[in-house]
Amino acid sequence: MAPLIEGVCRGEPRAVARAISMVENGEAGSAELSAGIFHRSGGAATIGLTGAPGAGKSTLAAGLVAAARSRDRVVGVLAVDPSSPRTGGALLGDRLRMQEHATDGRVYIRSMASRGALGGMALAAPEAIRILEAAGADVVIVETVGVGQAEVDVATVVDTTVVVVTSGWGDAVQASKAGLLELADILVVNKADREGASEAVRDLEAMVRGGDGSTWRPPVLRAIAVDGEGVDDLWMAIERHRAHLEASGELDARRERRLRAEVAARVASALERRVDEVLDADPALASALAERRADPYVTARSVLDRMTRPPIEAE
Ligand SMILES: Nc1nc2c(ncn2[C@@H]2O[C@H](COP(=O)(O)OP(=O)(O)OP(=O)(O)O)[C@@H](O)[C@H]2O)c(=O)[nH]1
Numbered sequence: 614m615a616p617l618i619e620g621v622c623r624g625e626p627r628a629v630a631r632a633i634s635m636v637e638n639g640e641a642g643s644a645e646l647s648a649g650i651f652h653r654s655g656g657a658a659t660i661g662l663t664g665a666p667g668a669g670k671s672t673l674a675a676g677l678v679a680a681a682r683s684r685d686r687v688v689g690v691l692a693v694d695p696s697s698p699r700t701g702g703a704l705l706g707d708r709l710r711m712q713e714h715a716t717d718g719r720v721y722i723r724s725m726a727s728r729g730a731l732g733g734m735a736l737a738a739p740e741a742i743r744i745l746e747a748a749g750a751d752v753v754i755v756e757t758v759g760v761g762q763a764e765v766d767v768a769t770v771v772d773t774t775v776v777v778v779t780s781g782w783g784d785a786v787q788a789s790k791a792g793l794l795e796l797a798d799i800l801v802v803n804k805a806d807r808e809g810a811s812e813a814v815r816d817l818e819a820m821v822r823g824g825d826g827s828t829w830r831p832p833v834l835r836a837i838a839v840d841g842e843g844v845d846d847l848w849m850a851i852e853r854h855r856a857h858l859e860a861s862g863e864l865d866a867r868r869e870r871r872l873r874a875e876v877a878a879r880v881a882s883a884l885e886r887r888v889d890e891v892l893d894a895d896p897a898l899a900s901a902l903a904e905r906r907a908d909p910y911v912t913a914r915s916v917l918d919r920m921t922r923p924p925i926e927a928e
Pocket residue numbers: 665666667668669670671672673708757758759803804805806807836837838839840
């Protein structure tokens with residue numbers, strides 16, 4: 614494990630890729646890896662990009678990578694797809710604009726499936742972010758691919774959440790229905806080269822809250838990501854948001870909340886495993902439940918009793 618940890622800390626792309634695979638697959642050694650890199654993590658500004666499929670998240674991500682590189686920052690990009698098996702580099706690699714960065718030694722690009730991982734995205738993504746931080750990333754961009762809960766989950770692993778919608782009637786409403794507006798620190802109306810950008814901006818402006826003195830009001834920006842238009846404005850909005858988080862103390866609060874949530878997720882997944890072990894080890898308990906002689910409340914009580922009993926030490 615030591616060579617892998619050293620490789621990650623030296624920023625070697627192969628070591629970084631190997632370490633993230635390890636976490637993604639929940640391999641043995643993940644805990645040792647974590648112990649080896651934790652003290653070097655926590656240094657990056659983390660940015661989440663979420664929104665409907667095809668909204669332009671990857672194109673915007675590529676633009677943000679360019680913006681970060683022009684400021685000499687080291688960048689990590691994670692494309693997280695909790696719904697499908699791993700697709701290797703295809704997710705981002707096929708994007709022409711991302712390809713420009715694929716050979717830049719100061720940019721780490723990685724797609725990651727977390728369906729199989731314990732706790733899904735809640736556990737795998739934060740650890741992958743820490744690996745990138747240990748490798749020297751100053752900025753980590755997390756794009757969620759696919760639909761559903763993932764869109765919402767990204768907000769729980771990053772400092773700044775950018776919600777991307779497209780021009781045109783209805784998209785803002787969809788985002789609102791999906792609960793994305795509450796998560797947004799910044800909103801981007803992309804594909805502003807198409808009709809309906811002004812309407813989408815207006816709708817979103819009417820829907821966002823905040824801005825009364827100390828609270829942050831999510832700005833609504835427009836972009837034409839394919840042409841790189843609006844990307845610098847987005848970068849500056851991200852920096853403003855970060856400054857707000859730091860000045861208000863919210864950055865530390867968010868980070869502490871996230872670490873606690875991660876511990877809770879880890880405890881929950883360990884407990885789930887233990888419940889199965891207890892039931893498997895006690896056929897009477899398991900069959901009483903299966904045959905509906907003991908209800909789940911009673912069974913839970915019995916399982917907890919067995920868990921808290923001190924283990925019998927063998928000679
Ligand atoms: N007209 C127009 N097309 C755009 C714009 N930005 C991105 N696109 C195109 O929209 C398509 C989807 O862009 P992506 O960046 O892959 O979108 P995504 O949100 O990452 O998509 P998924 O990861 O599949 O959910 C691509 O063909 C882009 O070239 C834009 O501002 N205007």
